[in-house]
Amino acid sequence: MSKRTLFQFFHWYSAGDGSLWKELGEKASYLAGIGITDAWLPPAYKGASGPDSVGYDTYDLFDLGEFEQKGSRATKYGDRAALEAGCKALLEHGIRPIHDVVMNHKMGADEKESVIVRRVDPLDRTNIEEESISALAHTRFTFPGRDGKYSRFVWDKQCFSGVDLIEKPHETGVFRLVNEYGEGQWNDEVDDELGNFDYLMGADVEFRNRAVYEELKYWGRWFSEQVPVAGFRLDAAKHIPAWFFKDWVGHMRDTIGADLFVVAEYWHPDITTLSNYLERVDKQLLLFDVALHHRFHDASKAGADFDMRTIFDGSLVSSIPDHAVTLVDNHDTQPLQSLEATVEPWFKPLAYALILLREQGTPCVFYPDLYGAAYSDVTEDGREQMVEMPVIGCLARLLEARQRFANGSQIDKLDSPHVIGFLRRGTETEPGCVVVMSNGDAGEISMDLGPNLSKSVFVDFLGHLSGEVTTDDQGLAIFPTNAGSVSVWVQKDFV
Known part of the structure; x- marks a missing residue:
């Protein structure tokens, strides 16, 4: 049996011409031949920025590139038919589709609502003002382009715990919605960064609302009936209560398949934090080895000044290897992105050898390292910057070596x-x-x-x-x- 090897089949700047789903079929044979067993796909549904959405600004989970919404029918990666065909092609070549899911927040609301909010100290989310104010917020999602097909659920202010923008008065910041859930407090069982890291962005989903909880379970069942699903990559896990993913993953395994592969993005380097999280979710999933990625980054920057004896210090794979997904880079750590901590190209062959050829951990390979990438973006100081990520020449050979x-x-x-x-x-x-x-x-x-x-x-x-x-x-x-x-x-x- 082939050793499980993930391939992240996209990066932040993947082409926005609707070609990615088609590319699944074009590259499936080659990837299978060099030992890829699982393909991590980007979010397949419509984002708030429509054809430009990478997929993390979730708008409509039920629009897989099928409806005219947010300025397009297809997503950045293609339409629904191309998604279905691409996933089928992967399976025909023995590659399992792993789907990215963003449940923490929604963006691009269709309507505003009158709400009651309390201002929150953005640097200490436990510091919530006692005074409430009336305002308007973008919290009502009716999905008019879909017109109730697949689900008639309407998301409103009762479905969210917080927002980052209000009107009348017009303010930006962090605002706790006052509704019947949580008695004005954030969810527990989230990361304690900034006091409580429940809130991340957009309209923050309120998982304590039973209707929301059931809708997200229904969506998981529905999604698995539309396209092949061998697993999930769960976005922003540190912002979502652990009890929810414990229940949701268990339900998906009961309804889709007991061998479902699930990896959560809990972006934290501390092994105690990750170990505690795994206990809270009954060890039903794997986590990305953030600490090991940062060791690779540091080693690549320091060159011969880095002590290679310490390369695994503090890593998840050295402590809890059965629950570690090891990686060199991903779409958040690549140049010009939010968690930029790129591993220098000279060190990537060493890093990949350390995750692909050892017993411990489940390795994940990043698209630009196998195929290269060239793109540009605007930096924080307003400059246009060009980036070229080179092909790592020996990576295909390392992948073959892993299997053989x-x-x-x-x-x-x-x-x-x-x-x-x-x-x-x-x-x-x-x-x-x-x-x-x-x-x-x-x-x-x-x-x-x-x-x-x-x-x-x-x-x-x-x-x-x-x-x-x-x-x-x-x-x-x-x-x-x-x-x-x-x-x-x-x-x-x-x-």
Whole structure:
């Protein structure tokens, strides 16, 4: 069975010409051939900014590019028919579709409503003014373009806990809606950043409203009947009460399938915080390894000044590996985005070797690292900036190595500040590999492969080094690597 390997099939600046869903079919065969087993797709439904929406400004969960709403019928990625065809093509090539879901907030309301709100200190969300004021807020969603097809649910001020814009008086900030839910307080079981991180943006969904709770469960069931669903990526988990996802994921597993793959974006580096969250959701899902991503970023910036012995310090994969999705970059960390902490291209081969070829964690590969990306955006100071993200030349080979050679038990050699590596011993029927990398000068590691591999000839599967390494009578050998590089040594007979 292929080792689970996710591919994030988009980035923030993916083409806005409606071609992405078509691209699923065009690239499915190649991706399957290099070992991709799951494709993480962007939000498939209509966002508030219509054809320009990346998908995180949720407007209508039931519009999969089917209705004339927000200035277009199709989404940025294509229309509903193309989505269905693309997901079908993935499945035909053995790739499971993993869908991005944004439930925390809604944007682009169809109507304003009279509301009662209390001002909130944006730097301490637990500090809510006692005085209430009357205002207008964008909180009523009727979806006139869909006209009740699939769901007649109307979202109104009772469905939300907060907003960031009011009118009459016109103010921006954070405002707690006064309604029958929560007695004027935010949800609990959310992250404690800024005191309470329930509120993020737009019209913040009130999960304590039972009608909302049931509508979101209904949507999950409905969605799985429209397109193939093998799993979900849950956006903004730190802003959504853990009890809701505990219930929602359990319900999806009961109704869609017990083997549903679910990973939540709880963007926090602290292992205690993530461990507590996993307990609250009954460990029904996986989390992205934020700390490991930041270690990669720091290592790529520091070069030879970074101590590679510490590369896994504080990481989720080193503490709770069965619940860790490891990544190098994603759409939020890429240049010019909100969580920008890009891993420098020179270090990405090392980082990918560390997530693809080890036993621990479920790795996720980012679209621009396999296919490249070029785009521009306006910086905070108003300048137009061009960005080019290069193809990581050995990434396809590393993906192939994961499926062919990342087998058997693992022995780590993480005791040098600059040259580290590990051995995958292989099994009776599957070959292993020796991985060696350096963030400084060229180096080498001595490995004991055991007498079963005595007099065995090894070559660098990545082609970074052209020579051969032969083990001695006892299975010992010294495996080299180039400066600032990685080599994956495999038995010559298997290449």
